[in-house]
Each structure stands twice: as C-alpha cells, then as structure tokens.
Amino acid sequence: MKSFQSGHSRVMCPNIDCGIDLALDALSCPKCDEPLPIGLRDDLLEIDVAHSGETWTEALDKLEAAISFARAQRFKGLRVIHGSGRSRDDDAWEGPGRIRRESLNYLRQAAVDIDARLMPEKHNRGAHLLLF
C-alpha cells in the first residue's frame, strides 16, 4: 500500500529514462507518451494523521490533501489511520481523542460530498476506510 506524505503529492513518469514530474490527474506522460499505471490504482492510499505529533487541525489538512490526491490518482480509496484516541482519556478535548473524533466527522462529511463509503477497518479501532 502506498502511503501519503504531505508535500510529496506529485507523480513521476514511470519510464525510468524520462522521470519528469506529471500533473496529478495525467493519464499519460506528455514527454514520452508512457501511459500512467492507472491499473495499479486498484489499491488504497494510506495516510496516518495521528502519529507524527499532529494537532487536530493539521490532521484535517492532511486528510483533505490525501483525499484529493487519492481521487486524482484514481486510488480505490483511502485507508486513514487516525489512532484509537486512547492515550489519556477518550473525551480529552485536545490530543488523540480529538484527532480521532474530528477526523471521523470530516470523513463522514467527505463521504457524503464525494459519494464515497466510510467504514471502520475490521478489528482495528484506529483506522477507517474511505472507499470511492
């Protein structure tokens, strides 16, 4: 599974003799005509918004960027690791509890907006899948 890094949302031509940067929604390379491996996108993009010291607002920014990247790149969906929210107490106003809560609110709204499905990952309280 490919994982999303903020600031690295770019695509390179898969032709190793070319390797130029491509637009996120490119279907083929404008320089060498190499078709982009859209078939590979039968996969989920993974993003972790909870384990790099993010604040909850940073977590939402990452989610927003990852959703648009995953859609532009025609991934099947997004695997969002938002953490279990249980470091101190579940109802903490800030911290992991809030990242989890705000992320889920954001994902529920995004699912409605882009007509995607949001489902909890099996046996994992710390992640949800957003399927396009």
Ligand SMILES: [Zn+2]
């Ligand atoms: Zn190329």
